[in-house]
Amino acid sequence: MRLTVNGAQHHLVGLDPRTTLLDALRERLHLTGAKNGCDHGQCGACTVLLDGRRVNSCLILAITQQDAEITTVEGLGHKGEPHPVQQGFLDHDGFQCGYCTPGQICSAVGMLDEVGKGWPSAATSDGDDLLSDAEIRERMSGNLCRCAAYPNMVPAIRQAAGR
Template sequence: MRLVVNGVTHTLDLDPRTTVLDALREHLRLTGAKKGCDHGQCGSCTVLLDGRRVNSCLLLAVAHEDARITTIEGLGTEEEPHPVQRAFVEHDGFQCGYCTPGQICSAVGMLEEAARGWPSAVTSGSVVSEQRLDDAEVRERMSGNLCRCGAYPNIVDAIRSVQ
């Protein structure tokens, strides 16, 4: 099967039960996305699939042949980090760093959702206005990504600085 990861097409021979996360980590050696809970509850495995954030531990790779997958490794480079990556560093949006790749991928996807006007559970009205997301909006939209270290205030500050 073919997986398009970070703009590169890979042909892989996978067991049909292989998740996207395991294909990334074990077959492509892209270890940014982490296996936290393996139940889709913590968000440490978050990647972008055709631009939308997903828990890669819940997706079978065979169901996403030719989909565009973007991992933390594909968002930016060391020389030119993605604006969200840069903001996490500038705002100290991490402690141990285990959840950080998933947090960053989720933030990138979440900011795109908000830019498209998609509401959240705390959005007043039916669509997001042109105004910046407030702390409550960012917290709600990022609620699927857990941080055991409790770096949430800095994560919110980092995300809000990018929008």
């Protein structure tokens, strides 16, 4: 089977069909940026982008994603030139232990795209600023951080959005 990750195509031989996308990335491709925090879609540490949309890669079987463009945290930014969301996290100390961080960053990239398309969140009322602090918090609440670097992630994401 094949996986297209960060623009590169990989052929995986003998992959167990039960393998999650997360385990394929981590154990077979050694792309360990996506983390395993719960294996249940409850914490968001495994968040990657599937055709640009954020997903919990622990809840997806790798074999079902042979035609998708998969982007992991390793595929954001360029060497020496971080993605604006990565730069925001660096500038605002948006992490401590760093284990949820790749998931937070991928989630924020996907979230900003959703906002760009005008998608509402559960907290949105008509006429609301889709990037208010409350909106950012609501939209990022699928990504847990036990160090609780949340107050620093909000300005980090706002900076990345150019706001």
